[in-house]
Amino acid sequence: MLFDTWYDLLRILAMGVAAYVALLLLLRVSGKRTLSKLNAFDFVITVALGSTLATVLLSSTVSLAEGLLALALLVALQWGVAFASSRSRRVERLVKTEPALLYRQGFLTGAMRRERVTADELRQAARASGHADLEEVAAVVLETDGTLSVLTSAPASLQGAPQPGDDPA
Template sequence: MFFQGWSGILRVLVVGALAYVAMVLFLRVSGKRTLAKLNAFDLVVTVALGSTLASILLSSSVALAEGVAAMLTLIGCQYIVAWSSVRSRRVARLVRSEPTLLLRDGEICERALRECRMTEAELRTVVRSNANAEPSEVAAVILESDGSFSVIPSPEEGRASFAETGLRL
């Protein structure tokens, strides 16, 4: 249970080092976009790569070559989808989600909350954790396409409000 022999440890060390080198090389070749987590698809690829690396390291039934092929497949698919979404609006709409405005100048957008399956209490938690404020003290809260929240503080005296800036979401 605590120790099954040196061969398993040696396998993890050798295969782990080789899989790590392969992952670094693939990520360098594929570019920064592979791990950018700009949308849900990017996040899924990042998690899948981590899971694949863990399988290579810890499962003796997964050969290094199979694991490297799996990583290469994931990175290749992500590259093709990202490349296609830059060149085709149809593909971009299919893969990317648009940011959603949940709160504007202190007013909660009820419809947007329902569409995002969020409660007002959850939105208040986001505001408190990001701005230490109440919703009435915040210019905007945006649910970004990667699932993170952007909280834009209310402008200072004499500066334009969020609505007056002309920004549209």
């Protein structure tokens, strides 16, 4: 079936415009941090916002007011958590992870196991950053947002000092 009624199509059009404008305003007021990808918590909020917007658009059982309240609630919660984590080390540790060194002059297998990352994934990250193999790489770090950073020269903090997760030789 192509569609049920013209009303359904017009409802989606009206709800879509209203919800989209409201979401843009909420995101503008709440700041850039709301849709950042600094950690897994940020990613979850971004997905939840998209899911909520889709529900507002497609579910005839959700009113515009309910959908806007849900969007505002998610944005407010994200703002609150970001505000609290920027002022409290305890809250920051609760919602954020630390970067993990996975490769430095060889694979750090203990850290790789803890982070559930394979050697092939590290090799892929090296190739994606333009390096034929890991011999050209000083270090690979799993960042708090889940991306792999490939460093071509070791930062001063990594030069010479053993790091957590180093396997004894």
